[in-house]
Amino acid sequence: MALGNQLSPTQTLVTFCLWAQRNGYSVGEMHGFSAVHPVHTHGSWHFDSDGGFGKAADINKNGPDEREQLIAAVDRAQELGLGVIFARDGVAGVAGHHKNHLHVDVGPFSHLGQSSFTPRGGGDVLTEALQRAVRGSADQVWGADTDLRAEAVKAASNLMGVTFPHGIEFTQRVVGxxxxxxxGNQSRAAHDQTTAAIQRALGRAPTGIWDQAMVNAYSHARSLRNRAV
Structure with missing residues (x-):
């Protein structure tokens, strides 16, 4: 029914919409979050659903800084590889109808006001890479298990005081x-190797060291993706 091929998993859109709700945005016109009204183009992703969730959403943020907040949401949606339509850079094409709300979907089309382009797609590849780094299930959903594992690696770093909130044995299993x-030395070396793998997932140089810049990059990724909150 939808327009074009689906490029991103539906769960990636769910991850984005949960982030939006946590940050005070309203999520509309998406199954699983709100009613979907018969006002969209025939074949719109809004009408499709997968596992109880829709494949498109309209994002709003009322207030004097509405535009700035929607631009910030565009950045986070694109970070996840999703399709976006919003009059950020102009009002050409379909973006001209999206001046006060952001459209996000799992499809192959994006437009920010100048010309159309193809979104990255592929889902939350950062979370998948991080899950592999911490020896979790690589399902692209940053849930409780993923968060527990990643936080255990961070806690065992020198920067965080080499602590083990879930026990040394658990952290050892996480680092392999x-x-x-x-x-001991073997555990510390494996921890540094796991840290380097997390850094690669985050697009950072694999130094194996948690410094403040690493914590900031990790926290940025976690704040968007973590569903265990």
């Missing part, structure tokens, strides 16, 4: 060594 309860 025998869970003997002794945080």
């Amino acid at each position: 060594v025998a869970d003997d309860g002794v945080w």
Whole structure:
């Protein structure tokens, strides 16, 4: 029914919409979040659903800084590879009908006011890479297990004081060594290798060291993707 091929998993759009709600945006015209009204173009992603969730949403943020907030939401949606339509850079084409709300979907079309382009698609590849780094299930959904594992690696860093909120054995399993309860040289080396893999997932140089810049990059990614909040 939809216009074109689906480029992103529906769950990636759900991740974005949950972020939007946490940050005070309203999520409309999307199954699983709100009613969908018969006002959209025939074949619109708004009418499609997958696992109880829609494949398109309209995002609003009322207030004096509405435009700035919607531009920020555009950036986060594009970070996830989703399709976006909003009059950010002009009012040409379909973007001219999206001056006061952002359209986000899983399809192959984006327009920000000058010309159309194809979104990256592919889903939340950053989360998938991070999940592989921490030896979790690579399902592209940053849920409770993913968060527990990533936070355990961060907590065991020198910057965070080498702590083990869920036990040394758990952190050892996350970094891929025998869970003997002794945080020795082998565990520390595996921790640094796991940190380097997380850094690669975040697009950073794989130094294996948690410094403040690394924490900031990780926190930025986590704030968008984490569903365990």
